[in-house]
Amino acid sequence: MTKLDVSSPSFNWGELGFSYRQTNGHIIYKFKDGKWDNGELVTEPYLPMHIAATALHYGQTCFEGLKAFRMKDGKVRVFRPQANAERIIQSCDYCMMAAPTVDMFLDGVKRVIAANIEYVPPYGTGASLYIRPVLFGTEAKVGLSSSEEYAFVIFVTPVSDYYKGGMSNPxxxxxxxxxxxxxxxxxxxxxxxxxxxxxxxxxxxxxxxxxxxxxxxxxxxxxxxxxxxxxxxxxxxxxxxxxxxxxxxxxxxxxxxxxxxxxxxxxxxxxxxxxxxxxxxxxxxxxxxxxxxxxxxxxxxxxxxxxxxxxxxxxxxxxxxxxxxxxxxxxxVGAGLTELYHTLVDIQNGDREDPFQWMWPANGIEAEN
Structure with missing residues (x-):
């Protein structure tokens, strides 16, 4: 699969749509023998998996969706990743899957963005970097029971506004x-x-x-x-x-x-x-x-x-x-929805104060050394 080339100064970020585009790579953590490893950045967007993996047969899988923004001050920050971390832990607990810690989740998000920093769209384009964490059982099992082995993958892809110009007509x-x-x-x-x-x-x-x-x-x-x-x-x-x-x-x-x-x-x-x-x-x-x-x-x-x-x-x-x-x-579009939309989007883009400290981390994310 060919990587998306965003190097041209004339690249049109507003035409990306909401679809998968290949970037530099993703990060994968593996759970085995009762513990998670330290995670590895991988360039190949394919994953070998056993044909009897619990994710394939019994749907033992959960995921999240969040976004990173290049804000008005030029720094790259993520919108409320702690909330997504807490929610994927809840999903894992309910489905009897090994859950990442909040710190592990945040570490993965930060590392994968740093490895793909050029894919974070510029401020003012209406585009963002979509982040997709997905966790699934990989152990081979035929009987219905929880896996003892898991993979936790976080990949990213740049996306533009779902609707051109922001909100759609009703x-x-x-x-x-x-x-x-x-x-x-x-x-x-x-x-x-x-x-x-x-x-x-x-x-x-x-x-x-x-x-x-x-x-x-x-x-x-x-x-x-x-x-x-x-x-x-x-x-x-x-x-x-x-x-x-x-x-x-x-x-x-x-x-x-x-x-x-x-x-x-x-x-x-x-x-x-x-x-x-x-x-x-x-x-x-x-x-x-x-x-x-x-x-x-x-x-x-x-x-x-x-x-x-x-x-x-x-x-x-x-x-x-x-x-x-x-x-x-x-x-x-009504006045109330318009006011809500622009207030939230302005916080995400850094066009107004973030009174809730939602944008993480405060000092931004930079390219990996």
Missing amino acids: VKSLIMANTDRAAPFGTGHIKIGGNYVATVRSSYLAKKRGYPVLLFLDSASRTYIEEFATSNFFALTPADANGKRSYVTPKSHSILNSVTNMSLERVAKEILGWNVERRRIAYSEVEEGKFDEIAACGTAVVITPVGEIDHEVVKDDGSVVVNKHVVGDGKT
């Missing part, structure tokens, strides 16, 4: 009949591969019908909002006379605790002075028009405004009807 979302993402007491709260493959088919079918994002309700009652296929859900109430709103996002065991969502909550509460509610949200609240702005949020897109939600409902005779609900005017 998109249509579908609640598909007879389709669930996660069981009430299953694995929806951790970031494992199985949670995502469960939505691949339904997402494909939805996109063919003109819906870029799928929204899921709770699988027990199908009355409460859970999350989108790859992103958390949040909604904003109309601004009051003082310009204040409520930022409302679901509380449920079966949704992923998004780092982006947690960050937007703090921006809303501590910078914008809004009320923040993390609670069960009945879909009827959407139908009743309690929210004038709704969005999906995640590392890749930051915020995707939603302008319409179409809800498929199965009638007693088995037929399906579609109830359409337009959010706001359905066409333009």
